Amino acid sequence: MNGTVNGQPLLSVTDLRVGFATQRGLVRAVDGVSFDLFAGKTLGIVGESGSGKSVTAKTLMNLLPSYARVEGSVMFDGRDVRELAAQKEKHFWGVEMTMIFQDPMTSLNPVKKVGEQIAESLRVHLGRSRKEARDEAGDLLETVGIPEARKRLSQYPHELSGGLRQRVVIAMALACSPRLLIADEPTTALDVTVQKHILDLLDELREERGMAMILITHDLGVVKGRTDDIMVMYAGRTMEQADTATLFSTMRHPYTEALLETIPRIDMPSHTRLVPIPGRPPDLIDIAPGCPFAPRCRYSVDACVVECPSLEGHGTAHVCACHKPVGTEAGIAARAANEQQGTTPTGLDMGLFEGAGSRSGTGAGN
Amino acid sequence: MIRFLARRLVALFAVLLAVTALAFGSLNVLGDPLFNVVGFIASVDCDAVLAGEIEDISGQTAGGRGDCEVIQAARKEHRLDRALPVRYVLWLGDIVRGDFGTSFKNEMPVRQVLADKLPKSILLMTVAEVIGIVIAVPWAIVAAYRANRRFDRASTVTSFGLLAVPNFAMGIILFYFFVVRWQIFPSRFEDTDLAARLKSMVLPGLTLGLPLAATYQRLLRTDLITTLQEDFIQMARAKGMTDRWVMFRHALRPSLFSLVTVFGISTAGLIGGALVVEQIFSIPGIGRAVVEAVIRDDFPIVLGSVVVIATGFVVINFFVDIIYSLIDPRVRRDD
Numbered sequence A: 001m002n003g004t005v006n007g008q009p010l011l012s013v014t015d016l017r018v019g020f021a022t023q024r025g026l027v028r029a030v031d032g033v034s035f036d037l038f039a040g041k042t043l044g045i046v047g048e049s050g051s052g053k054s055v056t057a058k059t060l061m062n063l064l065p066s067y068a069r070v071e072g073s074v075m076f077d078g079r080d081v082r083e084l085a086a087q088k089e090k091h092f093w094g095v096e097m098t099m100i101f102q103d104p105m106t107s108l109n110p111v112k113k114v115g116e117q118i119a120e121s122l123r124v125h126l127g128r129s130r131k132e133a134r135d136e137a138g139d140l141l142e143t144v145g146i147p148e149a150r151k152r153l154s155q156y157p158h159e160l161s162g163g164l165r166q167r168v169v170i171a172m173a174l175a176c177s178p179r180l181l182i183a184d185e186p187t188t189a190l191d192v193t194v195q196k197h198i199l200d201l202l203d204e205l206r207e208e209r210g211m212a213m214i215l216i217t218h219d220l221g222v223v224k225g226r227t228d229d230i231m232v233m234y235a236g237r238t239m240e241q242a243d244t245a246t247l248f249s250t251m252r253h254p255y256t257e258a259l260l261e262t263i264p265r266i267d268m269p270s271h272t273r274l275v276p277i278p279g280r281p282p283d284l285i286d287i288a289p290g291c292p293f294a295p296r297c298r299y300s301v302d303a304c305v306v307e308c309p310s311l312e313g314h315g316t317a318h319v320c321a322c323h324k325p326v327g328t329e330a331g332i333a334a335r336a337a338n339e340q341q342g343t344t345p346t347g348l349d350m351g352l353f354e355g356a357g358s359r360s361g362t363g364a365g366n
Numbered sequence B: 001m002i003r004f005l006a007r008r009l010v011a012l013f014a015v016l017l018a019v020t021a022l023a024f025g026s027l028n029v030l031g032d033p034l035f036n037v038v039g040f041i042a043s044v045d046c047d048a049v050l051a052g053e054i055e056d057i058s059g060q061t062a063g064g065r066g067d068c069e070v071i072q073a074a075r076k077e078h079r080l081d082r083a084l085p086v087r088y089v090l091w092l093g094d095i096v097r098g099d100f101g102t103s104f105k106n107e108m109p110v111r112q113v114l115a116d117k118l119p120k121s122i123l124l125m126t127v128a129e130v131i132g133i134v135i136a137v138p139w140a141i142v143a144a145y146r147a148n149r150r151f152d153r154a155s156t157v158t159s160f161g162l163l164a165v166p167n168f169a170m171g172i173i174l175f176y177f178f179v180v181r182w183q184i185f186p187s188r189f190e191d192t193d194l195a196a197r198l199k200s201m202v203l204p205g206l207t208l209g210l211p212l213a214a215t216y217q218r219l220l221r222t223d224l225i226t227t228l229q230e231d232f233i234q235m236a237r238a239k240g241m242t243d244r245w246v247m248f249r250h251a252l253r254p255s256l257f258s259l260v261t262v263f264g265i266s267t268a269g270l271i272g273g274a275l276v277v278e279q280i281f282s283i284p285g286i287g288r289a290v291v292e293a294v295i296r297d298d299f300p301i302v303l304g305s306v307v308v309i310a311t312g313f314v315v316i317n318f319f320v321d322i323i324y325s326l327i328d329p330r331v332r333r334d335d
């Protein structure tokens, strides 16, 4: 998907499907997701709560509960990741590929010293002695910018602030110099000021080490200018996928547009209303045949409810699953018709969007 | 940590004072200590006898003062002429010096009775707790590792089964098979050497220990399942730690709270259970001694046992508090 890099991608995910057999039925949490990630590159996965971002990440990390049904292929540097999982490969996760989680308050073991938690990877995977591991752990804490790093080694997580804890988590993840780091909303639980520090730190470390990264967030603002590519997910599917610049300049999917309207932008007139996307994501058990976003979409036409759009190309490496893409003639016409009607074919009240920082008419360049 | 321990110790002594005061007070107020010492003549109105208004009941002694002399001597000896709080303090002083008084019935020093009976009961309870823990911990770990799978379901049924059987029934069943039928274990407590003592404790220990194992297994399994869903467990897995490592190095310790708490509390229940079990397996322990003393109104023995048992309970729970702080550093905070 990134045209400039040749050769094999580091991570190649093809038609990934994940279902959970629950008492209510099969929850289709991820439904046909594909992407490639090249060494040293970053991919942002963006979507509302429940769109399947974490499940995608956990599938890659082999962290799903045993009742999960996984289909599709995940290749890491030519190795079949699901095969590795079946063989209980010991030195892959945590070594080649690792993950950090949303809440640093809960991702550290409360009863173990910080130093031990970092050192254990070094001991288990790299066979370091107790002392070597401890020294290296200290170095890692320094790397992630923790003051008085040596002293922290013998502290417990509850003695550290949230920002410091997330740094410890990052140090833990970096211990074995992984080639891919998956960061699942690494800053959502932190103060706004701390958020930026952590994101910058991740960028910096990634750059230094030539590590690839998947940055998961529900906030388009977080990935803007930070990732090489972006995949927008909704109801377990890919809605739109492009390199970051293209996505922000010529977004095609109404869902992407709606997501963007939920975050404040500097170029907005000062009193622009921020519009939460009306409605809720669909139930993932009985998925209706049409586009999952249709009931909440300003661009929807009758066809959207009947037939699910497939991912189609819009120029190089830009794909979007929509019958009436934003900024195309068809899209502009569909929205205009709905505005005239006052409601969409799915019964969505267009009045909800009045005064919103809409971008549809402008087409936002090409 | 020092401050934490100091605070715990102060609490420990406060609880001990309260428990001893309650035990001493209730036995003195609810029962009639004088009656327990001298028998029915306790009801003689000595003031009237001394004033020559009435005769005492037996009237054998010259001057007709025999009963009253006995009563007065008893009053003095047992300090019944003093106010209750004063008696309590003096009694507490005796206890601290190791003087538990003498049995009303056979004039044996209570201390000697306790020294004879107590070790057997302590051995029984220790064996029971060890059996409980040793069975429960691996059992809970295996069950939680594959929660809601076949083994776990079977263990749920088994543990509820064990809990549903009353102590005496379990004891009698074990006794019947292992003593009467197969004659593997002795029918009564054999006090010859440690091996014999331990062997005599196997069945009584199982009788008390199996239900304990079931309780502990339930608690630890549930806590383990909860812990295994925590983010830090996912994080440890994401670091590539094996299931075994995650279970033993990450999940087990933070899951021990309920187990440890109930371990502390269960010692009280064990004392009750010991009464029955000592009876079935003919162990001359403190349980039987207390039952006999209560039946015979042997006031000093009852009080002495209560004090020792309560102290044991409080001390065990003091250690439970310390174990908490070893499990979780957050408990140690000095605030």
Ligand SMILES: Nc1ncnc2c1ncn2[C@@H]1O[C@H](COP(=O)(O)OP(=O)(O)OP(=O)(O)O)[C@@H](O)[C@H]1O
Residues within 6 Å of the ligand: A020, A022, A027, A028, A029, A047, A048, A049, A050, A051, A052, A053, A054, A055, A056, A065, A218, A284
């Ligand atoms: N273990 C599970 N069993 C059943 N359903 C699950 C399980 N894990 C996730 N799901 C379902 O899968 C869907 C996607 O969940 P996921 O956690 O991937 O969302 P997300 O995009 O990460 O959202 P958030 O922003 O809230 O983290 C949700 O509807 C969720 O209820």
Ligand SMILES: [Mg+2]
Residues within 6 Å of the ligand: A053, A054, A055, A184
């Ligand atoms: Mg998530």
